[in-house]
Ligand SMILES: [Zn+2]
């Protein structure tokens with residue numbers, strides 16, 4: 001098969017289904033690179049190509065036949081509007097939230113691109129750790145406060161005023177330690 | 181943070197061409213790049229002009245306030261050139277200045293050009309896309325691209341095999357910036373990057389190797405295969421897609437997820453690179469003992485060509501300088517020093533050549549000027 005853009009043999013095959021419309025591209029390595037597909041360079045690029053092309057190098061759906069209609073539109077990232085087909089085309093995500101939105105699809109892809117790794121190992125931003133530690137402490141305190149309030153209410157209802165006084169003191173102590 | 185003019189010491193200064201350093205007969209330089217993005221902002225191609233401008237301002241101000249000039253500062257550096265960080269807004273840089281930065285490996289070609297913005301289809305991208313670079317002077321050991329593919333690309337470089345030192349510099353610069361900025365991060369995927377091939381540590385550790393003997397004997401193919409088996413990338417002198425000009429190869433990690441910076445560092449600097457260095461040295465020794473006359477002939481033919489040619493292309497210069505470099509480090513040539521050869525590799529690149537000559541030159545004029553410059557430097561007639 002010839003490249004869509006020039007006379008070279010096409011070695012990069014891509015099929016994208018977007019809104020029920022199938023588009024195919026068949027390109028030589030040079031033209032694929034020009035279009036930002038970067039077939040040789042990025043392992044991920046190769047993986048994406050493998051992902052959309054059946055092992056024998058044939059497009060998933062035979063040419064000529066209509067592509068199976070998609071019952072649901074592709075998931076869209078709320079942060080930036082990127083869809084998974086967009087990502088497959090560019091190899092780029094548009095924002096942090098894409099990693100959450102496309103986690104089910106990205107997980108296996110990254111696993112293959114990064115020697116089977118599924119989780120980050122190494123440096124973490126200290127500010128992020130502080131932020132998450134603070135968030136954790138906050139939620140722990142909130143739980144404790146809710147618990148004390150509930151028990152205080154019960155003590156008052158049961159007219160156990162001594163126990164209620166102890167709970168009220170404890171509640172005040174915690175509340176004075178930070179905003180809840 | 182200075183912002184006027186261009187790198188004053190364009191002729192010297194670049195850390196990565198400094199002769200000396202560990203294993204500098206084979207290893208030209210060690211480089212560590214960190215990809216970082218600001219939390220809460222869209223990435224490169226999905227951000228509009230306004231967002232990119234704001235990200236640029238935030239990053240520029242934080243870089244200026246971070247005290248980065250202390251990172252990797254040489255204790256031996258002359259007191260006349262105090263360390264400082266220079267900011268270059270690439271929208272305002274003339275094309276030749278951006279080309280100089282590319283040739284010095286301070287910015288990528290893509291960063292020089294800028295990127296088309298989703299909300300600004302028309303207009304001159306080069307002068308409108310908000311992007312810049314901060315460069316630590318005088319030795320350029322640290323540079324930070326702002327608004328390249330990722331919001332921040334922190335880069336530290338050292339001459340010779342000094343990956344641990346380069347990593348220490350990049351790590352320290354990252355710490356200093358991170359104390360002022362919230363980086364996009366997730367516990368599962370680590371530092372979040374525009375391209376998921378960089379996610380996790382966001383680190384690329386690379387070494388520029390001079391491998392003329394492995395190239396000559398064809399063993400370079402074995403090295404390339406072994407590198408690819410270990411998921412390492414092999415690139416040319418000017419990175420992705422460039423040819424291995426003058427027998428120079430960049431070897432770098434591709435795996436960034438699930439492997440700590442220390443593990444990547446130890447694999448490369450502790451295991452793989454020393455093996456390649458030894459392999460190259462062994463092939464050099466074998467060449468001397470088995471094909472000594474042929475090797476010496478190649479070196480002196482190159483030297484003869486460089487000192488007599490009247491027109492030289494950049495490619496030919498690089499290839500011939502590579503042969504001469506081999507001759508110098510093997511002691512076959514004694515009246516040329518390594519620093520001169522290294523400097524010529526940079527100064528014969530188009531933008532540097534025009535800067536040295538002090539005038540704009542077309543391609544034909546550059547070939548003549550290049551030959552003249554090389555001849556004069558090698559024959560020490562100024
Ligand atoms: Zn083509």
Ligand SMILES: [Zn+2]
Pocket residue numbers: 077078079080081082093094095096097098099
């Ligand atoms: Zn997104």
